[in-house]
């Protein structure tokens with residue numbers, strides 16, 4: 274799986290004007306990052322117009338995909354950095370890639386905490402059995418462990434095959450075993466994580482992901498389901514896009530309507546007050562009949578499939594002065610500026626990652 278991040282031209286220009294690409298600037302700023310907000314009255318549809326606001330897209334691409342399944346494909350340059358390669362050599366290869374997932378985030382005046390939409394190919398993962406468990410998500414007992422068994426799986430899914438019980442797959446919704454037991458590869462410079470080599474096959478035991486959809490779409494996101502049916506009908510079977518589904522869009526109910534286009538991330542610092550105000554809320558398995566914000570994508574952040582807004586609200590940089598600056602729900606600004614700064618100054622290990630919260 275490979276990931277790509279794109280932004281609209283208005284955001285690009287704003288980031289250049291504000292020097293958000295420059296780690297020296299991000300590390301010494303006297304204010305939080307503040308991106309443009311879309312205006313409801315603007316209906317021109319031009320993503321280069323600042324009144325359309327700030328958009329970001331994150332795409333998930335698979336190298337092969339399943340046979341007999343229809344994907345949107347593109348010939349892309351696929352980069353493997355030296356630290357993610359078992360040979361220690363970087364590579365850049367032209368490959369035909371299959372699209373399996375897409376996130377779209379959009380900052381507007383009404384939603385300065387952004388709206389978070391996520392799309393998947395319909396054959397990514399089957400539905401889990403039962404409700405998702407209460408509690409925070411992650412790699413532990415709080416994920417739904419009810420993957421459908423081989424006898425009930427009607428087909429191969431991208432992240433689950435009926436023959437998964439042969440030991441090649443990890444347990445249901447649990448991270449797979451590393452394919453780099455000797456730690457030759459580094460996942461993220463400066464981070465204390467197990468390594469993964471992008472040029473090696475999955476580990477033969479428990480090396481593949483076995484994922485099921487914790488919140489089945491049709492029952493839990495009925496509006497998105499309606500849109501999907503309407504558009505799949507209009508597009509028809511001939512269009513590859515009818516295979517992609519909107520899982521849902523997450524938004525926030527502000528206690529008082531937001532004024533201006535301020536960075537709203539500090540409002541999310543206390544998850545006890547912000548969680549109940551996120552939409553959509555999904556029923557989880559608990560004696561009290563609790564609900565919680567839940568929006569996930571099995572092709573992205575599959576280790577933590579629940580709450581776009583809460584995770585992105587935590588994107589901060591600790592300044593040289595010790596102050597914390599919020600990155601306005603954006604992750605790439607800090608991550609990419611730091612990586613470029615380390616490359617340009619030959620800093621290894623890349624020390625600025627320590628100042629970034631993730």
Ligand code: HEC
Nearest residue numbers: 329330331376378389390391574577580581584603604605
């Ligand atoms: C556990 C934390 C986490 C969750 C949950 C999460 N993301 Fe992200 N997201 C990230 C990180 C970290 C990046 C940056 C990855 C990189 O630069 O390689 C990112 C990148 C993105 C980007 C590209 C722009 C950026 O900020 O760098 C978009 C758009 C995005 N995510 C949307 C979503 C949506 C929509 C959801 C929910 C369906 C979601 N994310 C859930 C952590 C998360």
